[in-house]
Amino acid sequence: MSEHPAPVLRAEGLVKTHHGEGAPAHAVRGVDLEVARGEFVAVTGPSGAGKSTLLHLLGGLQRPDAGSIWLDGECTDSYGEARWAVERRKRIGIVFQFFNLVSNLSVADNVELPALLAGLPPRQARSEREELLAELGLTGKERSMPGELSGGEQQRVALARALVNHPPLLLADEPAGSLDSRGTREVMRLLSRFHQRGQTILLVTHDARLASAADRVISFFDGRIVDDAALDGSTPSRRGGASGVLELRD
Numbered sequence: 001m002s003e004h005p006a007p008v009l010r011a012e013g014l015v016k017t018h019h020g021e022g023a024p025a026h027a028v029r030g031v032d033l034e035v036a037r038g039e040f041v042a043v044t045g046p047s048g049a050g051k052s053t054l055l056h057l058l059g060g061l062q063r064p065d066a067g068s069i070w071l072d073g074e075c076t077d078s079y080g081e082a083r084w085a086v087e088r089r090k091r092i093g094i095v096f097q098f099f100n101l102v103s104n105l106s107v108a109d110n111v112e113l114p115a116l117l118a119g120l121p122p123r124q125a126r127s128e129r130e131e132l133l134a135e136l137g138l139t140g141k142e143r144s145m146p147g148e149l150s151g152g153e154q155q156r157v158a159l160a161r162a163l164v165n166h167p168p169l170l171l172a173d174e175p176a177g178s179l180d181s182r183g184t185r186e187v188m189r190l191l192s193r194f195h196q197r198g199q200t201i202l203l204v205t206h207d208a209r210l211a212s213a214a215d216r217v218i219s220f221f222d223g224r225i226v227d228d229a230a231l232d233g234s235t236p237s238r239r240g241g242a243s244g245v246l247e248l249r250d
């Protein structure tokens with residue numbers, strides 16, 4: 001491993017305009033960003049600021065109109081849909097506000113599916129699933145269908161699904177946005193726990209309280225970063241750093 005590992009995520013000059021029914025929405029207007037290995041970064045800002053669009057760009061769910069994204073130092077400019085899907089499976093776990101679980105698959109199958117798609121032998125996928133579900137307090141729910149679970153439980157299943165392939169980066173888009181206060185506390189506690197073990201996380205939220213769980217908070221307004229601050233008062237590491245943090249897999 002080199003002395004200065006590439007950031008897990010780097011973006012330069014990202015621009016995205018949505019063309020819907022009405023006037024074009026300039027959701028992301030030129031964003032430069034680096035997330036170092038082991039960082040927990042929150043992107044916060046008011047509704048409509050462009051936070052979700054930014055997250056979708058960073059996870060390859062939407063293509064930017066301009067700008068580039070690097071994952072672990074590798075430029076994604078040439079990636080098409082299929083390549084993004086493959087790279088996402090390896091490198092990026094995503095949790096969404098409304099969980100996005102496959103409703104006609106059991107909890108166990110929802111969690112194992114990305115591992116199987118990534119080529120893990122079934123036995124190993126099963127053991128990864130068992131470990132994560134136990135960790136997330138979901139042992140005994142394997143055969144349940146998502147619709148039989150509470151919102152908090154569904155989000156924990158979604159978290160297990162996002163982490164089953166040990167992605168270097170976890171993206172979370174308002175993960176507590178549809179949960180009650182207990183579910184919110186639980187999700188935030190889990191994100192903090194995974195972060196303490198070395199998981200790199202980028203969380204998007206309009207809720208400043210949730211953002212305070214991160215160690216760096218980026219304020220987003222009108223498609224732009226207007227502030228970028230480490231919560232311990234130091235300058236955020238925009239260039240690598242945070243080395244020596246344990247990887248989840250090891």
Ligand SMILES: Nc1ncnc2c1ncn2[C@@H]1O[C@H](COP(=O)(O)OP(=O)(O)OP(=O)(O)O)[C@@H](O)[C@H]1O
Binds near residue numbers: 018025047051054
């Ligand atoms: N698919 C789309 N088509 C057209 N306009 C869109 C689309 N997605 C987002 N927008 C517009 O882009 C702007 C930014 O939206 P975005 O959802 O990224 O903001 P946000 O900060 O995540 O807001 P919220 O916190 O309410 O989810 C808004 O004006 C929104 O209406």
